Amino acid sequence: MTRLTGSCYCGAVKYALAADPIFVHACWCRDCQIQTGGPMALNAIIEASNVEILTAPPVADDMATDSGRPHLIHRCPTCKTAVWSDYGARTTILFVRALTLDDPSAIRPDVHIYIRSKPPFVAIPDDGVPVFEDYYNPKEIWPAEAAARWKAATATASAPTERT
Template identity: 55%
Template sequence: MQSGRQFLLGGCFCGKVRYRLTDRPLFTHCCHCRECQSLTGSAFVINALIEADRIEMLCGAPVAVRVPSTSGAPHDVYRCPDCQTAVWSDYGARGWLRFVRVGTLDEPSAITPDIHIYTRSKLPWVRLPEGAMAVEEYYDPRSLWPAESVARYDAGHRAAAIALEG
């Protein structure tokens, strides 16, 4: 994400769902997996990972639509109930973490991918930027994420575990 941007606004195509990111994303993926290609009808999807409590709803509320996943883990795509724009996803029932669709931001150019994942299924005509970080499958976030992002992720994971126990 470009420095100096603290709040990013976004929403669905019809404008009935609007949100604000209140912090920088943890990390941003450009995913080239077949599942994302199929679900989006595109060559890839760009997801900004951020804690759910750092998304402020300004109006409306997306609804969760459970979709099949190749891993078998739950995968909910949150869509505007009217125009059906996919605003974000929750992969693997991690309710505290959202994968915000960068294309739903008012200024999608404010965030660039930190990494291209699942490039083994990248369409052959897609050209990655020179020097872009890319992996054939997934990766170990601890080895690539900034320390601040790892700390935020760990804090969110701990809080979710405590909430489940209580």
């Protein structure tokens, strides 16, 4: 792959992805909408070891969910742009906000989730990417290589989730 680079709004936090994402969520849930101010978050799931921080590191804010499990949003300390999330404070897996990449078309979703809260004025293209009303079972659609990378990075068999 080409080494993708990204940045916060002000440029104080720059990063590069050293590998392709494991899997990419287009998440249309209400949390993502409110936290980003947009119709969805494009989350590139990738090993933290494959995210190279090229400048100052982002700072984590805990946006705890109802379950009580942490949802750490890592933000630029200056402009507060969210560059990635660490759901469940796993530390080894990051959900990179892929639209902060310098080329916002570089990464496409592998799945659309929580489309029950998709605004009606945004259409999902009919391009064969799976679409789910709410969450989904990664075991059903993740390629074996993606599952293996996830397992290696988390050292657990637990499935990825945003609503943990």
